[in-house]
Amino acid sequence: MTAASTTPSILDRSRADLEAWCAAAGEPAYRAGQIATWLYRQGAGEFAAMRNLPAALREALAAAFAIDLPEVAHVARSHDGTRKLLLRLADGATVESVLIPDEARLTLCVSTQVGCAMGCGFCATATLGLHRHLRRGEIVGQFLVARALVAADLAGSPEGVAPARITNMVFMGMGEPLHNYDGTIGAIETLTADWGVDFSHRRITVSTVGLLPEMRRLLADTRVNLAVSLTAIDQDVRRRIMPVSRKYPVEDLLATCRALPLPRRKRITFEYVLLAGVNDAPTQAKALARALAGIRCKVNLIPFNPFPGAAFGRSDDLAVARFQDALRNAGVHATVRESRGPDIAAACGQLVAEGAARRTPARAAATLPAAAPHAGDGH
Numbered sequence: 284m285t286a287a288s289t290t291p292s293i294l295d296r297s298r299a300d301l302e303a304w305c306a307a308a309g310e311p312a313y314r315a316g317q318i319a320t321w322l323y324r325q326g327a328g329e330f331a332a333m334r335n336l337p338a339a340l341r342e343a344l345a346a347a348f349a350i351d352l353p354e355v356a357h358v359a360r361s362h363d364g365t366r367k368l369l370l371r372l373a374d375g376a377t378v379e380s381v382l383i384p385d386e387a388r389l390t391l392c393v394s395t396q397v398g399c400a401m402g403c404g405f406c407a408t409a410t411l412g413l414h415r416h417l418r419r420g421e422i423v424g425q426f427l428v429a430r431a432l433v434a435a436d437l438a439g440s441p442e443g444v445a446p447a448r449i450t451n452m453v454f455m456g457m458g459e460p461l462h463n464y465d466g467t468i469g470a471i472e473t474l475t476a477d478w479g480v481d482f483s484h485r486r487i488t489v490s491t492v493g494l495l496p497e498m499r500r501l502l503a504d505t506r507v508n509l510a511v512s513l514t515a516i517d518q519d520v521r522r523r524i525m526p527v528s529r530k531y532p533v534e535d536l537l538a539t540c541r542a543l544p545l546p547r548r549k550r551i552t553f554e555y556v557l558l559a560g561v562n563d564a565p566t567q568a569k570a571l572a573r574a575l576a577g578i579r580c581k582v583n584l585i586p587f588n589p590f591p592g593a594a595f596g597r598s599d600d601l602a603v604a605r606f607q608d609a610l611r612n613a614g615v616h617a618t619v620r621e622s623r624g625p626d627i628a629a630a631c632g633q634l635v636a637e638g639a640a641r642r643t644p645a646r647a648a649a650t651l652p653a654a655a656p657h658a659g660d661g662h
């Protein structure tokens with residue numbers, strides 16, 4: 284249900300908030316647990332469905348709150364099983380979530396902002412600029428509607444669609460999650476809490492371009508996995524590709540990673556978008572391996588997906604293989620991220636363009652590319 288009003292969304296509230304509201308309404312604290320169970324376990328879209336609550340309480344809840352689940356405006360399906368969801372929020376803004384099946388896994392990639400302020404040169408989302416942060420409930424809502432979609436797919440298919448449930452989550456959709464720290468951390472709380480979705484923190488990865496204070500906070504506040512979009516080891520090259528490097532140079536980023544109190548058996552994933560002739564030489568791979576010494580990590584190589592107007596080209600397969608070999612020969616665990624949903628990537632970008640165009644017609648028409656490689660392809 285989408286409520287385009289100013290009524291607060293109950294999905295933005297913590298368990299403590301719900302208990303406080305119940306106390307103010309003269310209800311016992313355990314009612315907060317019942318409400319949360321309906322919202323996050325049962326996926327209730329309206330208060331009237333909360334059958335074990337007194338009618339007066341259901342009415343009071345409906346008067347005080349909306350359940351602002353995003354509306355699924357469109358689903359694009361790839362032949363490889365990837366599904367990209369265009370989700371319309373209560374104010375009409377649109378974001379994308381992506382469901383990516385991979386053998387026993389079904390990974391949901393969520394967005395944390397409408398647009399993005401980080402300006403990475405290899406990312407179409409950057410051309411949107413930042414429209415706004417998503418609230419806690421808008422991030423959790425992406426999970427709730429994706430879970431319902433997966434369940435509906437199963438119900439509609441006698442053979443079933445494996446896997447049957449979302450097993451992993453990555454915060455790699457539109458936006459820089461740590462730029463929206465409060466929304467991201469709130470969503471992680473609701474997703475992982477036993478009163479909420481109860482999703483394992485071990486199966487959640489947050490990806491950042493490297494906002495150093497917030498990276499430290501994230502490791503202190505949660506036990507989720509950390510991915511860092513690195514993409515260049517040379518400060519001059521990275522400054523050019525990723526403006527965040529002007530504020531947080533590569534050297535400081537790596538020093539911070541080295542000092543992070545990683546839990547045992549955890550390692551940082553460094554994402555590295557390979558750009559032809561810019562950062563894909565074997566000598567750069569060797570420099571990368573030297574720079575990562577002493578950091579428990581792996582490297583995820585992502586061949587660039589060009590989009591119209593992009594200033595970079597895609598590294599060819601040979602360059603990708605040579606780069607990976609150079610890392611491996613230097614003892615770095617390096618994988619190449621397979622491109623998922625390539626046949627719907629353009630449609631995905633057009634969907635974002637369509638949604639954004641409704642909000643800011645002139646800007647969108649002038650700047651939006653036909654494909655947004657970021658959503659679903661990660662930082």
Ligand code: SF4
Pocket residue numbers: 399400401402403406407408409456457458459492657661662
């Ligand atoms: S890669 Fe991520 S952080 Fe960089 S502009 Fe795109 S959405 Fe923003």
